[in-house]
Amino acid sequence: MSVLSRIAAAASVLGALSGPALAEADPERGEALYRPCAACHMIGEGAIHRIGPHLNGIMDRGIGMVEGYRFSEIFEEAAAAGEVWTEMALDGFIANPGGYLPGTAMVFRGIRGADDRADLIAFLIQEGGSSEAPAAAGEDTGPSPEVAAILEFEGDVAYGQFLSSECTACHIGQGGDDIPSIRGLTPTVFIAGMVAYRSGERQHQVMNTLAARLGDEEIAALAAYFLSENH
Amino acid sequence: MSINRRTFLSTAAAVSATLATPMIARAQSMPRVVVVGGGAGGATAAKYIARDSNGAIDVTLIEPTRSYYTCFFSNLYIGGFYEFDDLGHTYGNLASSYGINVVHDWATGVDRDAKTVSLAGGGSVPYDRLVLSPGIDFVEDSVPGWSLAAQGKMPHAYKGGTQAQLLKAQVAAMPEGGTFAMVAPPNPYRCPPGPYERISMVAHMLKNTNPTAKILLVDPKESFSKQGLFEDGWQRHYPGMITRIGPDFGGDIVEVDPDAMTVSIDGVVENVDVCNVIPAQQAGLIAQAADITDGNWAPVSAYDMSSKIDPEIHVLGDSAAQGAMPKSGFSANSQAKVCANAVIAALTDARAFPPRYANTCWSLIETDDGVKVGATYEASDEGIVSTSSFISEVGETPETRAETYRESLGWYDAIVEDMFG
Numbered sequence: 101m102s103v104l105s106r107i108a109a110a111a112s113v114l115g116a117l118s119g120p121a122l123a124e125a126d127p128e129r130g131e132a133l134y135r136p137c138a139a140c141h142m143i144g145e146g147a148i149h150r151i152g153p154h155l156n157g158i159m160d161r162g163i164g165m166v167e168g169y170r171f172s173e174i175f176e177e178a179a180a181a182g183e184v185w186t187e188m189a190l191d192g193f194i195a196n197p198g199g200y201l202p203g204t205a206m207v208f209r210g211i212r213g214a215d216d217r218a219d220l221i222a223f224l225i226q227e228g229g230s231s232e233a234p235a236a237a238g239e240d241t242g243p244s245p246e247v248a249a250i251l252e253f254e255g256d257v258a259y260g261q262f263l264s265s266e267c268t269a270c271h272i273g274q275g276g277d278d279i280p281s282i283r284g285l286t287p288t289v290f291i292a293g294m295v296a297y298r299s300g301e302r303q304h305q306v307m308n309t310l311a312a313r314l315g316d317e318e319i320a321a322l323a324a325y326f327l328s329e330n331h
Numbered sequence: 332m333s334i335n336r337r338t339f340l341s342t343a344a345a346v347s348a349t350l351a352t353p354m355i356a357r358a359q360s361m362p363r364v365v366v367v368g369g370g371a372g373g374a375t376a377a378k379y380i381a382r383d384s385n386g387a388i389d390v391t392l393i394e395p396t397r398s399y400y401t402c403f404f405s406n407l408y409i410g411g412f413y414e415f416d417d418l419g420h421t422y423g424n425l426a427s428s429y430g431i432n433v434v435h436d437w438a439t440g441v442d443r444d445a446k447t448v449s450l451a452g453g454g455s456v457p458y459d460r461l462v463l464s465p466g467i468d469f470v471e472d473s474v475p476g477w478s479l480a481a482q483g484k485m486p487h488a489y490k491g492g493t494q495a496q497l498l499k500a501q502v503a504a505m506p507e508g509g510t511f512a513m514v515a516p517p518n519p520y521r522c523p524p525g526p527y528e529r530i531s532m533v534a535h536m537l538k539n540t541n542p543t544a545k546i547l548l549v550d551p552k553e554s555f556s557k558q559g560l561f562e563d564g565w566q567r568h569y570p571g572m573i574t575r576i577g578p579d580f581g582g583d584i585v586e587v588d589p590d591a592m593t594v595s596i597d598g599v600v601e602n603v604d605v606c607n608v609i610p611a612q613q614a615g616l617i618a619q620a621a622d623i624t625d626g627n628w629a630p631v632s633a634y635d636m637s638s639k640i641d642p643e644i645h646v647l648g649d650s651a652a653q654g655a656m657p658k659s660g661f662s663a664n665s666q667a668k669v670c671a672n673a674v675i676a677a678l679t680d681a682r683a684f685p686p687r688y689a690n691t692c693w694s695l696i697e698t699d700d701g702v703k704v705g706a707t708y709e710a711s712d713e714g715i716v717s718t719s720s721f722i723s724e725v726g727e728t729p730e731t732r733a734e735t736y737r738e739s740l741g742w743y744d745a746i747v748e749d750m751f752g
């Protein structure tokens with residue numbers, strides 16, 4: 101199936117967002133819903149690429165067209181096909197990223213409530229502007245110092261395997277609709293995720309509690325083990 | 332407490348007398364680990380020891396049933412949120428993928444000097460390390476008038492399998508406006524929020540089919556797990572349906588009559604239509620038979636879950652007295668991993684890592700209204716101690732509650748894969 105028809109199919113299945121829904125949407129509520137996105141994306145004045153691209157000027161921009169970010173293959177295909185982030189496309193993608201653009205590097209299980217998505221999209225527009233008038237981006241300086249420090253470690257794979265046994269009580273190997281699978285994550289994404297849970301920047305009761313007792317060495321060990329598993 | 336070991340052994344023997352004597356001829360050179368009980372603790376321990384020792388340890392798992400029916404999610408089955416068949420899991424993969432020798436039989440005794448476990452079907456299995464994870468048994472006479480013989484009339488539905496089906500069928504057959512009673516257990520018992528999640532699920536069922544029915548919860552405890560969350564939920568979803576009688580009103584002075592279908596609370600006799608009796612609990616009887624219990628439970632070291640009475644025996648899950656962890660499937664699974672690492676390190680030259688434990692228990696109150704409580708733990712000389720904890724809050728948004736419920740579905744799939752996959 102071409103990217104185009106895949107997107108069209110996904111959009112029709114989802115019975116996507118209609119104009120009025122967005123008109124009534126509440127960007128204040130959207131700000132709260134943006135919290136999990138913030139673990140990977142920046143938005144607003146001075147935003148730069150992190151794990152994911154910054155989201156300034158996303159509305160009506162070409163998919164995967166923002167400068168200076170290396171997108172996955174499926175995003176490149178969509179870019180080549182001239183696909184655009186309409187309300188409907190954003191709605192479909194945020195609802196189920198991996199279902200909408202299979203193979204995307206955005207490992208995130210999605211936001212299920214249609215109203216939640218409308219509020220979130222309203223926030224993206226308010227904060228980052230549209231493609232016509234995007235908020236000014238900043239200059240990229242690579243991973244945050246905290247993430248970079250952990251990337252420096254040579255992770256202890258055997259220790260990582262032991263530590264990972266705590267994770268497999270909830271994170272299934274493949275799939276995982278209700279709790280995201282964490283096997284396919286690149287070390288940078290994985291480490292940034294764990295650091296965000298540890299600092300509380302990304303909020304989730306379970307993950308905050310578990311990450312709070314992981315030192316840098318332990319996060320590096322886990323990253324090394326999960327990486328070794330993928331090969 | 333009165334345990335009649337002879338009765339236990341003879342019933343166990345009678346159950347499997349028809350099974351052929353298992354052949355117990357295994358390689359002699361490898362260290363041998365025997366695991367008794369293929370539940371949340373035992374299945375996980377057997378799998379992790381076999382898998383992570385890369386075949387350097389010979390693992391035998393002794394479990395009488397061919398399908399393990401999880402207690403976790405059996406309340407959701409009662410509420411109509413989960414299929415009964417989806418609660419059952421088999422051991423084929425543990426044998427084929429990890430080379431575990433699965434013996435379907437009862438362990439009837441442990442000879443700690445000879446280091447052997449005897450089987451109901453005859454014969455015995457030698458071990459270098461023994462792991463016991465037999466779950467719970469009920470304390471006889473803890474609810475006067477009730478005994479195991481009455482479980483057909485007044486089900487406990489607190490061990491895996493058909494009891495949950497019986498209880499659900501009894502609730503479905505209740506007369507219009509009838510009364511469902513539960514006799515809740517005293518501490519400590521498996522799954523602290525379990526009885527209250529069950530009350531919620533029965534209420535959910537009755538609300539749809541028999542809305543004038545009443546629920547009478549007779550409870551010997553002053554307070555219970557996630558009480559604020561449950562009581563808030565009952566108020567919102569099932570107003571007027573549930574009455575709890577705590578110890579201040581005689582909830583701790585209870586007697587039942589299974590033939591007359593009555594419950595007597597501090598001498599006041601109530602006629603009921605269904606009576607779910609969840610008795611007081613103790614370590615699985617094989618732990619008593621191995622003589623490693625102190626009172627009702629088996630005390631263990633928090634560092635590796637080894638018995639304080641015999642360090643070559645590890646006790647996991649509900650049977651263990653370990654400190655602060657609740658008796659849950661999640662806890663048993665977590666303890667099994669610490670135990671597996673310690674056992675492999677003791678028997679091979681693999682590395683031992685510092686123990687760490689965690690638990691999360693989800694409960695469903697009504698459709699898409701899930702709550703959770705959890706904590707992380709570490710080992711100390713005094714036992715397992717909690718380092719940090721969290722709990723859902725009253726007044727969370729419906730989205731958060733629905734998300735919490737979906738997490739529990741993800742957890743169920745993951746823990747089953749972790750145990751049997």
Ligand SMILES: Cc1cc2nc3c(=O)[nH]c(=O)nc-3n(C[C@H](O)[C@H](O)[C@H](O)COP(=O)(O)OP(=O)(O)OC[C@H]3O[C@@H](n4cnc5c(N)ncnc54)[C@H](O)[C@@H]3O)c2cc1C
Pocket residue numbers: 367368369370371372373393394395396399401402403404405406436437438439464465466467488489490521522525529615616617647648649650658659660661662663691692693
């Ligand atoms: C209604 C209910 C709801 C629950 N919900 C949850 C939940 O949501 N989350 C959660 O984490 N926990 C939950 N639990 C608790 C959970 O089921 C137990 O804590 C967990 O199963 C304990 O694991 P275990 O290994 O100690 O025992 P079990 O899982 O009970 O396993 C014991 C096994 O040992 C076998 N066995 C016993 N004696 C012998 C013998 N002599 N020889 C050989 N085999 C033997 C038994 O057949 C059984 O298979 C719930 C429990 C109930 C009753």
